[in-house]
Amino acid sequence: DAKTTQPNSMESNEEEPVHLPCNHSTISGTDYIHWYRQLPSQGPEYVIHGLTSNVNNRMASLAIAEDRKSSTLILHRATLRDAAVYYCILRGGRGAQKLVFGQGTRLTINP
Amino acid sequence: DAGVIQSPRHEVTEMGQEVTLRCKPISGHNSLFWYRQTMMRGLELLIYFNNNVPIDDSGMPEDRFSAKMPNASFSTLKIQPSEPRDSAVYFCASRPDRGGLFFGEGSRLTVL
Numbered sequence: 001d002a003k004t005t006q007p008n009s010m011e012s013n014e015e016e017p018v019h020l021p022c023n024h025s026t027i028s029g030t031d032y033i034h035w036y037r038q039l040p041s042q043g044p045e046y047v048i049h050g051l052t053s054n055v056n057n058r059m060a061s062l063a064i065a066e067d068r069k070s071s072t073l074i075l076h077r078a079t080l081r082d083a084a085v086y087y088c089i090l091r092g093g094r095g096a097q098k099l100v101f102g103q104g105t106r107l108t109i110n111p
Numbered sequence: 112d113a114g115v116i117q118s119p120r121h122e123v124t125e126m127g128q129e130v131t132l133r134c135k136p137i138s139g140h141n142s143l144f145w146y147r148q149t150m151m152r153g154l155e156l157l158i159y160f161n162n163n164v165p166i167d168d169s170g171m172p173e174d175r176f177s178a179k180m181p182n183a184s185f186s187t188l189k190i191q192p193s194e195p196r197d198s199a200v201y202f203c204a205s206r207p208d209r210g211g212l213f214f215g216e217g218s219r220l221t222v223l
Contacts, residue, residue, distance in 0.1 A: 034211065043115075043202050044154070046211030087154075097142055097161060099212060101154035 004088045009106040012078050020073040020105055022088030027068050032091045034099065035062065035073045037084040044087065044101070047073065083109045113137075115215035117203050123221045129191040132218045135184055136205030144212060145178055145188050146202040154202075160186065172197075193222045 005023040012018045024033065035047040048055055048062045050071075055062040061074040075082055087104040091097075116135040124130055136143050144159040158168040160180045168178070175194070180186040190197055200219050204212040 036211070043204070043214030043217050044212070046213065049211060097144075097159055097206070098156060098167065099144075100156060101146075103153055 004090060004102055006086075006088055006102065006105045008103065009108065011108045011110065013110045014080060015077055018075040018078045018082070018107065018109075020075075020086050020088075020107065021070065022072070023070045024088070024090055025069045027090055028092075030092055033062065033064060033068075033071050034089045034091055035060070036087045036089065036099075036101070037082075038087070038104070039081075039084045047086070049091075078109050080109050080111060083107055115203055115205050115213055117201075117215035117218050119218055120216065121219045121221075123223065124193055125223050126194055127192045128222075129189065130193045130197075130220060130222075132188040132201050132203075132220070134186045134188070134203030134215060136186070136203070137207075137213055138184065140205035140207045140213070141183075142206040143180060143186050144204040144206070145186070146204065146214075147199045148202060148217075149199045157188070190220075193220075195222045198222050 032049050032051050034049040036044040037047050038044045048057055048060050050062045050064055063072045085104040085106050087101050089099050091099055118133045142161050145157040146154050148154045157170045158178045159166055163180045176190055178188045198221050200217045202214050202217045204214040206212045
């Protein structure tokens with residue numbers, strides 16, 4: 001499985017944008033980039049995923065570098081409820097089911 | 112939609128006892144995953160099923176662990192005999208044909 005690298009922790013302030021980086025220099029052409037988050041005492045929660053183009057949904061935006069060796073999860077206006085561990089994961093193309101979680105980035109939001 | 116349902120939410124047992132964790136996936140999802148989470152090792156994939164068939168069990172720690180999916184709406188993860196190092200939160204997740212995984216709230220297992 002291709003590996004991802006994320007900072008162990010990040011801190012931001014409430015109502016400000018947050019940019020969570022992820023490096024995946026060994027990504028293959030068919031790997032999708034997935035982001036999940038885990039709030040305290042809960043199971044992981046799907047956030048967003050993409051292949052090549054930038055993606056937006058109600059939770060966040062995903063910006064993917066042109067060479068696909070890195071990506072950034074963008075929370076446009078952080079709230080205290082966004083404090084969680086955020087995981088960046090690569091998943092192979094259609095038919096590849098495994099999602100292997102790394103250590104993720106622990107995001108702290110200051111009031 | 113009730114989401115992925117796991118039971119029990121908490122289990123405390125003594126070493127050597129059999130433990131059975133249960134999972135009801137979201138209706139219509141054709142893949143099911145069992146993960147284990149500890150502080151030391153993070154989230155580990157134990158096994159996953161596709162259309163009720165085990166596809167990859169390479170993450171199952173040892174023969175004491177077994178998982179079954181007798182039908183599309185039910186799966187079990189069994190540990191026999193249990194050991195203190197099995198203490199962890201066990202998550203079940205299901206996935207439709209396309210899209211992300213939906214996780215349950217987890218079963219917290221403590222083996223004394």
